Each structure stands twice: as C-alpha cells, then as structure tokens.
Amino acid sequence: MYIKGVGMTKFGIHTKTTQELCYDAISEALEDADMNLEEIGEIITSKGDCSNDGERQRLFSAVLSSILQDKGIPIIRVVAACSGGGAAVWNACNSEAKNILVVGVEKLTPLPTKLVTDDLMMASERVYEQTEGMNFPAQNALIAQQYMMRYNASPKDLALVALKNHENAFNNPKARFYQKKITLDMINKSPIVASPLRLFDCSISVDGAAAAIITKEKTDIEIAGSALYADRLPAFEAQDMTSWQGSILAARDAYAQAGISPKDIDFAELHDAFTSVELMAYEDLGFAKKGEAKHLIRKGKTCMNGELPINTSGGLKAKGHPISATGISQIYEITRQMRKQCGKRQLDRARVGLAHNVGGVGSTVTVHILKHIGG
Amino acid sequence: MIIRWVSEDGKRKWMYPISRDIHTKGKIVKQISRKAKVIGITKVNIPSPLHPIIPYFILLLEDEYGNRMPKKTMKERKIGETYEIKPAKSDGAVIITKIKYDMEEYLKESLNLLHRYKISQEDKILIKPTIIEPAYSYQATNTNPNLLDALLNILKEKGVKDIIVAEQSMLGNDTIEAAKKSEILDVCKKHGINFVDLAKAEYTQKEYEGFKFNIAKGFFERKIINLPVMKTNSQIGISGSIENMVRVTDADTQKRMFAEDIEKTLPKLLKALPGFLTIGDATLGMHAQGPTSLGEPAFLNMLFVSTDPVALDAVFAEMGMLDLPAYVKEASSIGIGNANTKTIEIVGEDLEAIKLNLLAADKNASAHQKIKLIDGKANPYVFNSALQMASKLIGLLGEEVNLAIGSQITQDMLNGKSRIVAYGAEAIEKLREFGVSPVAEIPEDIDGTEKIMLLKSVLENPDKKSINIADKLKSKIAKVGAKIKGKF
Numbered sequence: 001m002y003i004k005g006v007g008m009t010k011f012g013i014h015t016k017t018t019q020e021l022c023y024d025a026i027s028e029a030l031e032d033a034d035m036n037l038e039e040i041g042e043i044i045t046s047k048g049d050c051s052n053d054g055e056r057q058r059l060f061s062a063v064l065s066s067i068l069q070d071k072g073i074p075i076i077r078v079v080a081a082c083s084g085g086g087a088a089v090w091n092a093c094n095s096e097a098k099n100i101l102v103v104g105v106e107k108l109t110p111l112p113t114k115l116v117t118d119d120l121m122m123a124s125e126r127v128y129e130q131t132e133g134m135n136f137p138a139q140n141a142l143i144a145q146q147y148m149m150r151y152n153a154s155p156k157d158l159a160l161v162a163l164k165n166h167e168n169a170f171n172n173p174k175a176r177f178y179q180k181k182i183t184l185d186m187i188n189k190s191p192i193v194a195s196p197l198r199l200f201d202c203s204i205s206v207d208g209a210a211a212a213i214i215t216k217e218k219t220d221i222e223i224a225g226s227a228l229y230a231d232r233l234p235a236f237e238a239q240d241m242t243s244w245q246g247s248i249l250a251a252r253d254a255y256a257q258a259g260i261s262p263k264d265i266d267f268a269e270l271h272d273a274f275t276s277v278e279l280m281a282y283e284d285l286g287f288a289k290k291g292e293a294k295h296l297i298r299k300g301k302t303c304m305n306g307e308l309p310i311n312t313s314g315g316l317k318a319k320g321h322p323i324s325a326t327g328i329s330q331i332y333e334i335t336r337q338m339r340k341q342c343g344k345r346q347l348d349r350a351r352v353g354l355a356h357n358v359g360g361v362g363s364t365v366t367v368h369i370l371k372h373i374g375g
Numbered sequence: 376m377i378i379r380w381v382s383e384d385g386k387r388k389w390m391y392p393i394s395r396d397i398h399t400k401g402k403i404v405k406q407i408s409r410k411a412k413v414i415g416i417t418k419v420n421i422p423s424p425l426h427p428i429i430p431y432f433i434l435l436l437e438d439e440y441g442n443r444m445p446k447k448t449m450k451e452r453k454i455g456e457t458y459e460i461k462p463a464k465s466d467g468a469v470i471i472t473k474i475k476y477d478m479e480e481y482l483k484e485s486l487n488l489l490h491r492y493k494i495s496q497e498d499k500i501l502i503k504p505t506i507i508e509p510a511y512s513y514q515a516t517n518t519n520p521n522l523l524d525a526l527l528n529i530l531k532e533k534g535v536k537d538i539i540v541a542e543q544s545m546l547g548n549d550t551i552e553a554a555k556k557s558e559i560l561d562v563c564k565k566h567g568i569n570f571v572d573l574a575k576a577e578y579t580q581k582e583y584e585g586f587k588f589n590i591a592k593g594f595f596e597r598k599i600i601n602l603p604v605m606k607t608n609s610q611i612g613i614s615g616s617i618e619n620m621v622r623v624t625d626a627d628t629q630k631r632m633f634a635e636d637i638e639k640t641l642p643k644l645l646k647a648l649p650g651f652l653t654i655g656d657a658t659l660g661m662h663a664q665g666p667t668s669l670g671e672p673a674f675l676n677m678l679f680v681s682t683d684p685v686a687l688d689a690v691f692a693e694m695g696m697l698d699l700p701a702y703v704k705e706a707s708s709i710g711i712g713n714a715n716t717k718t719i720e721i722v723g724e725d726l727e728a729i730k731l732n733l734l735a736a737d738k739n740a741s742a743h744q745k746i747k748l749i750d751g752k753a754n755p756y757v758f759n760s761a762l763q764m765a766s767k768l769i770g771l772l773g774e775e776v777n778l779a780i781g782s783q784i785t786q787d788m789l790n791g792k793s794r795i796v797a798y799g800a801e802a803i804e805k806l807r808e809f810g811v812s813p814v815a816e817i818p819e820d821i822d823g824t825e826k827i828m829l830l831k832s833v834l835e836n837p838d839k840k841s842i843n844i845a846d847k848l849k850s851k852i853a854k855v856g857a858k859i860k861g862k863f
Contacts, residue, residue: 118423127475128390131676133419133426133433133447133728141417142435142445149454195418236435236443237390 001093001226002219003370005033006332008210010174011320018047018055018105019067021209025325026068026103029211037068040213041097043075046084046104046324049122053107064103081123082273085210085327086228086357086366092214093226093368099217104325105209116205120323123360125234134234137202137274139361141194143235144276147242148196151291153279155196159187160297161275162200162317168304169314171344176206176320201275206320210328212335220374221335224352225254228366235361244362247284251356254367255286260352262286265308265369267337267347268354269330272315281356282310285367304345312337312345327357327366338372376460376484377436377444378477379406388442392476407480408438410459413452428730434458444475449727460723463490467683467713468720469690471729474658474676479525482654485680486529488722492652492682494598496534501597502526505604505619505656507545508667508759509556515659515672517557518602522656522678526602527566538566541593543573543622545667546629546756550574578625581647586632586640588647589625599651605679605691606661606670609736610750610758611638612700614666615691616653616684620644621755633754634782634801642706645684653687655679662695662733667759669742669766673733677724685712686719693726695733741765745773745834749788749795751781757799757819760826764798767827773834779806779813796833798826815842824857825850 007028009021016024022045030037047060057063061075080087085104092100108116121135129139147153166182169175182200190199214223231246232238238245255261262285270285272278282293287308296302302310313319313333316326334353336342355368380389383401393403415435422429426447434446436458446458463470470488474481486492494500504518512520523540530538540563544553550572554560563570576591603619611618621629621641632640660675673695681687685706692699693716707714716726739747743765753761761780777792782801789795789811797803799819806813814833817826828850833839 113421114423114427117421118425121423121425125390127676128444130425131447131473132445133423133431134445135419135421135423135426137421138417138419138433141419142415142433145415145417146435191420192418193421234390236445239441 001223002215002217003221003223003331003335004099004213004215004217004219005029005031005035006212006335007032008174008325008329008332009208011206011208011322011329012176013109014107014207018057018060018107018209019063021107021207022064022103022105022211023067025105025209025211026101029101029213033213035099035213037070040073040099040101042095043073043101043103044078044088044091045075046078046080046088046102046328048079048081048084048106048323054110055107080364081359082271082321082323083327083357083359083364083366084324085329086355086368087327087359087364089212089214089327089331089368090226090228090366093223098215100214101211102214102328103209103211104328106322106324107207108205108322109207129234136361137194137197139235140274140276141197143241143361144196144274147276147280150242151294153294157279157294157297158201158275159184161272161278162187164297164303165272165311165315165317168312168345169318172314172319175314175318176204177314177318197274197276203273203316203321204318206322208320208322208325208329210325210332212328212331220372221338222371222373223368224258224371225367225369226257227251227253228364230364231362233360233363238362242280243290244280244284244358244365246362246365247281247356247358247367250365250367251285254369258369258371260369264352265354266349266352267309267312268356269313269333270310270315270356271358272311272317273321273358275317277358278310278315285354285356304347309347312342312347327355330355330357331368331370334370338370376481377408377411377438377442378475378480379440379442381406406440406442408440408442410457411436411438411444413454413456413458416452416454418451425731427732428727431728447728448725450725460488462488463720463722465720466490467686468681468722469683469686470680470722471690471724471726472678472680473724473729474678478521478658479528482522482525482678483529485678485723489680489682494530494533494535496536498535499537499597500530500535500539500600501593502538502540502600502602503619503623504540504542504559504602505614506542506550506553506557506559508548509553510668511556512558513659513672514668515604515606515661515670516666516668517553518559518604518656519658520558520562522654522658523559523602524562524565526600526654527562527568531566539569539571539593539597541571541573541576541591545759546626546754547759573622574626583643583646586635586643588644589628590647591623594623594648599649601651601653601684602656603653604661605655605657606665607663607697607733607736608666609664609738609740610752611702613688613692613697615655615688617641617645617688617702617706620648623648630754633752636783637752638700638702639705641702642709642711645706645711646709650682651684652682653680653684655687655691657691664736664740667762669762670736671734677729683712685714689714689716690719690721690726694729694731696730697733697735741778743768745775747775747777749777749779749784749792751779751784751788751802751805753781753799753801757781757801760819760823761798764827764830768831768834771831771834774837776830776834778830794833796830812841814839822854824854828853
C-alpha cells in the first residue's frame with residue numbers, strides 16, 4: 001500500500017465541531033493527493049467515545065457521511081483509544097478498496113481537566129484500575145518508576161525527552177506549542193501530576209483531525225510494514241512492566257514485512273503520551289538495548305540533528321494528542337518529511353520512517369514503516 | 376486480597392472469574408493471596424469525578440505468586456513494605472470492601488474481618504433484604520440478587536440449614552410481585568429457602584419510650600442478617616442499615632412511625648429490636664432521587680459490613696459526601712451505635728480514599744419539573760403515590776404546584792409557597808390547622824385516576840383558586856373511562 005496524500009488541522013483549541021475538523025483535514029488530504037472524494041472507495045474513521053465533549057455524536061460514521069455528502073462510500077469507525085488513528089491506518093492497509101481515506105479526530109478542550117481525565121480513564125480497566133484512581137498519568141507513573149528503579153534512569157532523562165519534543169514543536173506550525181519556547185528549567189519546575197511524572201512529562205490534550213489517503217496505486221511513499229498487536233489491558237498484568245509486548249511484537253512484524261531492521265530507520269514518530277513511554281519505546285522498537293534508552297537521549301542521538309531523530313513534529317508531548325487523530329498525524333509528519341515539506345524542522349535524511357501508536361498502556365499498538373521510493 | 380483464576384496447567388492467569396480455560400477446555404483453579412509487597416507508589420495530584428480528593432497515593436502491590444494489583448490509599452507507604460488487611464479489633468467496626476469481580480469471595484472476606492462475629496450451623500438465620508417496589512435488579516432499588524445468592528452460598532458452606540428471607544415492600548406495593556421482579560424470589564427458590572412476606576407475618580408488640588411497635592416475630596427468634604441496598608433517600612437523606620428495618624413492622628406501625636416523625640421513631644425501633652449484622656449492598660448502590668427507581672444506580676461495587684448499623688450508615692454517608700441524616704445522629708445519641716466516623720474503626724478500604732460525590736436527593740423534587748413536594752415525612756404509601764401522580768403528568772405544561780404531604784409539615788415549609796395541593800389525610804389536616812387554604816385537597820384513598828385528574832386540573836390552570844364540582848365530576852368520569860378502557 002502507498003500514501004497518496006495527507007492533511008491535518010492545527011492541533012490546538014478549536015471551536016469547530018469534530019465533523020468540521022475532519023472536513024478540513026480531508027480537504028487538505030484530497031488536495032495533496034490531487035483527488036476527488038468520488039475516487040475514494042472506503043472511509044475509515046477513528047474517534048473516541050468521549051462522553052463529555054458536549055457533541056453527543058456517537059454514530060460518527062454517519063455524521064461524517066452527512067458532512068461529506070458522499071454517494072454511498074462505506075464508512076466504518078475504529079475505536080482503539082489513543083491508537084485509534086494507527087488502527088485505522090492498519091485497517092486501510094488490509095482493505096480491498098483501491099483508495100481508502102482514513103481520518104481521525106477528537107475534541108478534548110471543551111472539557112475541564114478533571115472530565116478529560118475521567119473520560120480518558122474509561123480506556124482503562126474499570127474494577128482494578130478506575131476504582132483505584134489509576135488515571136493514565138498514574139498508570140504511566142508507576143511504570144516509569146519501575147523502569148527507573150530497574151535501569152537507573154532518572155527524571156532528568158524524562159526532562160530531556162520533553163525538551164527535545166518541545167524544541168521540535170517550536171518549528172511545527174501545526175503543533176500546539178508552535179513558537180512557544182519551553183526551557184529545561186520550566187520542565188523541571190513544573191508541578192508533579194503523578195510522581196515521578198511532572199506536567200511537562202505528559203502529552204497535551206488538544207482538538208484536531210488528521211487524514212491520509214492510502215492507495216494500492218504506486219506513489220512515492222510505500223507503507224512497507226503495517227502491524228497491530230493487542231495485549232492485556234492493565235499494564236500491571238504484564239510480566240515485565242518496563243517493556244510492552246505489543247510494541248515489541250508489532251515492530252518485529254513490521255520490520256519483517258519491510259525487510260529491514262531497526263538500524264535502517266532514519267527517523268520515527270513515537271507515542272510519547274508520557275516522556276517515559278518514549279524512552280521505553282526506544283528499547284521495545286529495537287533502537288536501544290534494554291535499559292540503555294537513557295543513553296540515546298543523554299547523547300542527543302534522538303534530537304533533530306542526531307543519528308535517529310524522534311518526534312520531529314513535537315510528538316504527542318508538544319504537537320498535541322487529540323487521541324484518535326494522533327496515529328494519522330504521525331503518518332502526516334513522516335510523509336511530509338519524506339517529501340521535504342517540513343520547513344525549519346526538515347531532516348536531511350528521511351528515507352525510512354517509523355510510526356508507533358499506542359492505545360492504553362501498551363494495550364493496542366500499531367507500528368507502520370514508510371519508505372520513500374520516489375523522487 | 377488478590378485473586379487470579381489460573382488454568383489447571385498453570386500456564387495462563389485471568390483477573391476475571393472465568394470457569395473454564397478457553398484454550399485447553401481445562402479446569403480453573405482460584406489463586407488467592409491476602410498479603411502483598413508494595414513494589415511501587417505514586418502520589419497523584421490530578422482529580423477526577425471518581426477521585427475528587429487529591430493528593431492520593433496508589434500502591435502497586437505484588438503477592439507471593441507475582442500477581443499484582445493497584446491500591447488507592449491516602450497513606451503514604453514505602454516500597455518494600457508489606458500490605459495486609461488485618462481483622463477488626465472492635466465490635467462496632469465497619470468493614471469496607473471493594474469487590475473485584477468475585478462477589479462471594481469478597482463477601483466471605485468481609486465477614487472474616489469482623490470482630491467476634493460468628494455464624495454456626497445451629498443458627499436460625501433471617502435475611503432481611505431491601506425489596507421496596509417491583510423493579511429489575513439493575514435499577515438498584517432492591518437488594519442485588521447475586522449478593523443474596525453469594526450470602527446463601529456462604530451460609531450453606533458453613534452448614535447453616537435453617538434460613539429464611541423476609542421482607543415486605545413499600546406500603547402500597549405488592550411484596551411478592553416486587554420479589555419476583557427483583558429476582559430475589561428466584562434466588563430463594565434456587566436455594567430452597569422460604570421467602571416470607573412480612574406484610575402477612577405474625578407480629579409481636581414491643582415498646583420503647585411509649586411508642587408501640589408491632590414487629591414480625593421472626594426478628595426475635597432468629598439471628599438477623601440485614602441486607603439493605605445503600606442509597607440516597609429524598610425523605611430522610613439515606614436508606615441503609617437503619618432505614619431497612621422500617622418494614623419489619625406492620626402497616627399500622629409504619630404509618631404511625633411516619634406520622635410521629637420517622638426521624639425520631641426510627642431510632643426507637645432499633646432500640647426495640649435485637650442486634651443484627653448488616654451487609655450494606657453497594658454493589659450498585661443508588662444516588663440522586665432514591666430510594667425508589669426515580670434514583671440512579673451509582674455503580675459503587677462495594678460492600679459495607681458491620682454489627683453497628685449507625686456506624687455503617689454514618690460511614691456510607693461520609694463516603695458519598697452526604698449530610699449525616701438526623702435519624703442517624705439521633706440513633707447515636709440514644710446509644711444504638713457510633714455515628715462519629717473519626718472514632719469508628721474502619722477496616723479494609725481507607726474511607727478518605729473512597730469518598731466521592733454521590734448526588735444527594737432533592738427532598739422537594741418529583742419527576743415533573745413543575746410539581747414540587749412539600750414533604751412532611753409522609754408515610755411510604757402517600758409519598759410513593761404522590762411521586763407516581765407527578766410521574767403520570769410528565770409532559771404536561773403548567774404552572775408550578777406544591778404538593779403537600781405528611782403530618783410533619785411546618786409553617787416554615789409553607790412560607791412563600793403558593794398553589795398548594797394537600798394530598799392525604801395528614802396533610803389536609805395539617806394545612807387546616809395552619810389555616811392554609813390549598814387549591815385542592817386530594818384524599819389518599821380515592822381512585823388513582825381521580826387523583827391524577829384533580830392534580831392535572833390544578834397544574835394546567837394557573838388561575839385556579841380551588842377545584843370545583845366540574846373538576847371533581849371530570850375526574851370521576853375519567854376514572855370510569857379508565858376502568859372501561861382497562862376492561863377491554
């Protein structure tokens with residue numbers, strides 16, 4: 001499968017409805033692909049079941065149909081919490097249709113923080129986790145703590161991840177933190193959300209939509225590997241809490257499909273919902289040996305000018321994390337990097353890119369490997 | 376307690392109570408541990424509706440089998456410490472348990488944590504659930520049938536042979552119909568247990584401070600296990616351990632208890648009763664406009680267990696951040712139990728850590744936005760039928776009506792109120808006593824359709840000063856019409 005076109009709204013605060021945000025992202029993707037909606041054979045949309053956003057639009061595929069005024073294009077909705085976007089792309093890669101439009105969207109900013117926390121917490125296990133106060137920062141804090149105790153990593157390493165991603169977002173006009181300078185001092189002094197995680201260790205909830213047109217017709221960008229793995233819901237159930245089997249297995253599968261190994265990856269968009277997740281992903285995806293991820297960030301190897309730039313978009317951390325749109329926005333960034341369309345954050349070498357999207361705490365993981373094969 | 380369901384060959388573990396290994400079709404063995412090590416801790420500073428009080432801690436526990444579980448607490452602990460719930464040291468302790476899927480195991484554990492409370496096979500047990508109205512089990516109005524089932528399994532396991540389940544529904548409702556719909560009757564049948572309709576029981580008279588209670592005899596002949604649903608109550612704040620005992624008395628007693636002020640007579644009833652164990656059913660629990668199905672399930676997933684009914688109700692009220700009801704305070708002041716949550720021994724969950732904002736019941740609300748109650752502690756029949764009248768008029772627009780019920784109406788309650796309708800003999804008498812002329816007086820003993828038509832005529836006519844002959848005639852015609860309709 002190939003990428004024909006991509007589009008996304010700015011990630012931030014929007015007054016538009018989710019369907020309008022989708023409309024904007026789809027319009028851009030169609031324009032990028034130089035296609036008409038009539039050429040699309042299937043639409044796969046990803047949107048969460050946010051119960052507090054004031055929209056009350058659960059049958060979103062039909063809402064999308066209404067705004068697109070399409071003539072009978074099948075539309076299905078994929079829900080996989082934060083990996084909804086990646087899951088939509090994975091579904092597209094397994095579709096029979098020639099041209100598939102994937103679009104992910106979420107609106108989170110109409111909600112006060114406590115309601116966003118509650119809404120997102122519904123993606124965790126009700127009896128063991130929700131009733132014990134295990135919101136996502138808390139879950140990831142406990143995992144980060146296990147990781148740091150075992151591998152002698154420190155909050156300073158997490159701060160470096162945050163700093164890197166904020167520096168990248170500074171140059172991304174579609175990022176929430178575009179042109180917003182964040183310093184190490186600000187990160188280190190930010191309040192503790194769930195110890196050891198600070199505010200700047202957490203991704204930011206935003207509104208936004210992202211779209212991609214995936215096709216069987218050969219283009220300049222090939223989806224060389226596409227894998228999805230589902231694992232147990234609570235992270236505490238995993239034998240090793242410091243590693244996510246879903247990431248390991250999805251990456252292994254995607255590398256095998258692409259006929260490459262981790263060292264062949266030029267750059268990646270990783271699921272940094274929390275800075276600790278990015279660190280762990282370095283290892284699960286094979287970029288570092290177990291326990292050695294800290295050296296990558298300490299030595300600047302994953303910075304923009306490093307050997308393996310990670311999250312050039314700013315990542316979930318600083319570009320923003322509109323849940324179901326995130327996975328598709330990663331595809332957007334990789335495609336734009338490969339097509340040399342990233343302006344000040346443009347990489348010199350962007351031939352093979354990897355997108356890593358996670359739902360829950362390692363519960364549903366997608367890994368996509370894109371290769372630039374044209375131009 | 377950490378429970379896992381493990382495949383016979385030990386290769387797979389589930390955190391859910393499955394009965395068969397889907398991979399091998401083999402048996403499942405339950406793995407239970409009561410002691411665990413703290414292997415992680417986080418201090419959380421971000422609130423949510425389920426966890427409004429911050430900061431709180433979450434411990435990551437790991438047991439001897441390597442099974443893990445997070446545990447919310449308000450107390451900071453150190454990594455490496457042992458976590459274990461120790462049994463209660465006092466008789467009045469309240470055991471709070473969060474159920475992790477296995478209701479029976481957690482109920483058993485809660486009973487084991489009680490101080491000096493024992494059930495022996497010679498005991499004659501009377502279980503008193505809550506079955507107030509015909510409602511499905513998911514509505515949280517009546518005791519969860521699965522909890523009764525779990526309790527009966529435990530009692531049988533202990534070899535207890537003589538068990539009955541006894542209850543009567545709210546005055547005006549049919550007990551057997553309610554027991555059927557709530558599935559309580561099915562559970563009794565499954566276990567071969569007699570269900571006794573207390574409305575038809577033999578009563579014995581007991582007196583406390585001049586108030587005569589006709590109480591079902593069985594309550595003096597058997598060991599009582601009280602099994603109330605924990606919920607909000609728009610008349611008296613909460614329904615729980617104490618309130619569930621109202622219906623051990625006959626209809627006349629109940630009416631007198633309400634007429635004389637239920638908040639004062641309820642504690643007296645407890646003085647007249649022997650002691651009992653309460654298993655507070657908060658498996659669902661109810662909040663908002665309880666105790667009837669106007670309320671909403673609260674999905675609490677908890678049990679509250681104690682031999683002190685006052686302590687249990689006080690702890691529940693505090694858990695839900697609800698005001699401590701006057702009758703619970705009164706019960707404490709006459710020495711029935713302890714209502715001071717600071718001195719109650721709490722075992723299991725940390726009370727501060729389970730607090731959440733339950734929706735308090737609005738004592739003036741009905742299902743109809745324009746019909747407000749002035750509740751002078753009406754008896755359950757009048758109260759329930761008043762709510763039913765209001766429900767039947769939903770959708771009908773009109774001018775606000777204040778429906779006065781009960782004998783405990785005060786001048787303060789009437790101040791500033793217009794368009795008052797007195798419903799029931801007690802309210803009619805009370806309003807006359809105050810020299811207040813209501814727009815309508817509706818007796819409680821006339822036909823239901825007639826009552827609704829009279830209330831309707833007031834609701835939809837803003838200028839109506841009093842109901843007239845034509846209104847009365849119309850209501851009687853409607854009654855006849857409804858009867859004919861019903862016939863065909």
